[in-house]
Amino acid sequence: MQSSHKGEDEFSSLTKTCENALAVTYRQTYYKSFRKNCTSCHDAGGESGRPFASSNFNEAWTSFSSLGRAKVEYNATNSGHKAPKTGPQHQALIDGAQAAWAAAEAIVEQCNSGQEIVTTKKTLPANVYTTNPANAAAWPQLAFDLNADLVDPALVGKLRIQFTVEARRQPPPAGTTTNLAYEFKNPRVTVTGAAPLPSYRIRGFKLMRNGSTVQDFTFFDNIDAVVNAGTPTLLQTGGNWAALWVSSADPVVNTDEFQIKFLRIEDGSGLPITGDDGTGGGGGGLPTRVSFNELAGGNPNLNVFTQRCFQCHGANAAGGLNMTIYANSQANAALIRSRMNNAMNPMPPSGLLGADDRQLVDIWISSGTPQN
Ligand code: HEC
Ligand code: HEC
Known part of the structure; x- marks a missing residue:
């Protein structure tokens, strides 16, 4: 980094600094190429309405992160999108950026560590798998009770939150029958129990498949929502979906197990909810005021x-x-x-x-x- 102060302004919000490593990686890898190849339609005010190649980097980053890396990579390499600007020629860019993305993900993980809240494993509802491979209609819900369905026993009973996300298999590529992706959309939260309902701030989550975190930076990482209602509340604007790509060697199967890893959930006073707070002494609870x-x-x-x-x-x-x-x-x-x-x-x-x-x-x- 050449100038820390300039960098901080460009990446704005002090509270989202864990993400800065990803923004920097975007700027140093895809952004430069997209500024050349995609700007005609993906600049600010462009016809696509998705300005990830905007000359204003903050705007570009917000757009990119809300689409998710997987989806942008998919369109970048897909001649069917806007050849000749898009197509397989961009695969080299994606491959070349792999190491930088992995390093940035690791930094973000370390930055967030100690604050993640991980659910137990669940399979998807059976009707995701029962119909033909295209299965385009079904969007059943994967549901977790965050008061109970958690890996860390110290967290059980601390979160009066019901969480759901809709899921389906992505239709297979033309001419094939193997599903190579899941799709997830419309994450929702309901605050449960007796009034007065507590307020929570949910700061992003990742999907885990069969025990491994999906490190492709789907757009759920970017969620920052305050929830305090007893009715299901969308955590982000509805409709758009995130893709979870799998390889043909490890395709979609009905024994796949999913977990949700919340990057950070804060209580109404702004403190992260963790497994070790409230215990008093040693590495335990933090005070509410510090001088x-x-x-x-x-x-x-x-x-x-x-x-x-x-x-x-x-x-x-x-x-x-x-x-x-x-x-x-x-x-x-x-x-x-x-x-x-x-x-x-x-x-x-x-x-x-x-x-x-x-x-x-x-x-x-x-x-x-x-x-x-
Ligand atoms: C090993 C020495 C060292 C330690 C320990 C250290 N700093 Fe620094 N700090 C520096 C140096 C050298 C600079 C100037 C270069 C730079 O900005 O990176 C600096 C710069 C800063 C600046 C920027 C000042 C400005 O006006 O630009 C801040 C703020 C700061 N440090 C805060 C802290 C805090 C808070 C801690 C403890 C949590 C800390 N530093 C620990 C060496 C240190
Ligand atoms: C000639 C104009 C044009 C060019 C060039 C172009 N796009 Fe697009 N792009 C669009 C339009 C229009 C949309 C919105 C409608 C749609 O989804 O097709 C879009 C949508 C997208 C989306 C969002 C898809 C979704 O499901 O929400 C992505 C990602 C994308 N483009 C990536 C790229 C990338 C990467 C490049 C450059 C390598 C690029 N596009 C070049 C016109 C273009």
Whole structure:
């Protein structure tokens, strides 16, 4: 990265920094090529209504991530879309970007780690498989009760959420009978139980098939929705579907098992719901208010600044920033949080700290950056 400050503006929202690695990868790989090959229809205001090749990178990234990588790759290599601009010639681009995407996915996974909530495994409803391979009509629901259907026993009973997503097999390519993809759409959430209903913020999810996370960046990663209703609420604008491609060596079968991996679910106060909160001591619950004097003090459960920053940001003021002075840290709070959550340009420079350490700084900011 040449300029961290410019980069942060372009990738906007401080709270979505886990995704920045993917945005950077898009910019460095497909985006350049799409700016040449797809711009005629996929620029801002273009006839496609999908501006993933917009000259405004933020707009391009939003469009790309809402379509999902799988679908864009499919159209890029499909001569039936808009040859000669699209077609097999783009396969080399996709193959060449594979390693970069895998690395970016790994960074995002590490950035989100400790906050994922994974459901137990379920097979799809039988009628997904019962009719002919085309099965174009059926969109039955895959359903999970997030109060119970969870891998981590410590999370059971913490989420009054009913989750459903519609699924079907994608019709096989012309002239074949093997299904090479599933399709998923319309994820919905219902908050359950007695009033007053709690509020949750759901920050993306991934699909898992037979125990493996599907690392093709489907558009569900990008969900950011607050839910608080006792009736089914769409987590994203309805209609459009995400494709889960499989290989012909490992095709669609009715024993396939699916899990949903939520990247992060927050409670009404903005704290992530995790398996180890609320237990008190040691690595356990986080306080609801944090002060600068705690971050900069002697309590090892709270003093992130003392332990992780002051060796460089004390009197020697790395980067011109002496964080031991309250006014300096206070004035730079947003920048501090941004750098602490920016996997591509992290602070400390050695890499992102654990989720709890980063969360303590978030709580300090949401407490109003108090000194005491
Ligand atoms: C000549 C105009 C044109 C060109 C060139 C073009 N597209 Fe499109 N594209 C469209 C239009 C129009 C739509 C919307 C209607 C549709 O889905 O076909 C679209 C839709 C799409 C979609 C969304 C499909 C969906 O199901 O929502 C993707 C992905 C896509 N294009 C990828 C590409 C890529 C990648 C390139 C360049 C390699 C490209 N297109 C070049 C006109 C074009
Ligand atoms: C090993 C030394 C080291 C550690 C530890 C370290 N930093 Fe830094 N920090 C630097 C250096 C060097 C720079 C200037 C270069 C850069 O911006 O990457 C910097 C820059 C920054 C900046 C940008 C200042 C500006 O005005 O652009 C912020 C904010 C920051 N660090 C916050 C932190 C926080 C918060 C921690 C602890 C969680 C931390 N740093 C830990 C060395 C360190």
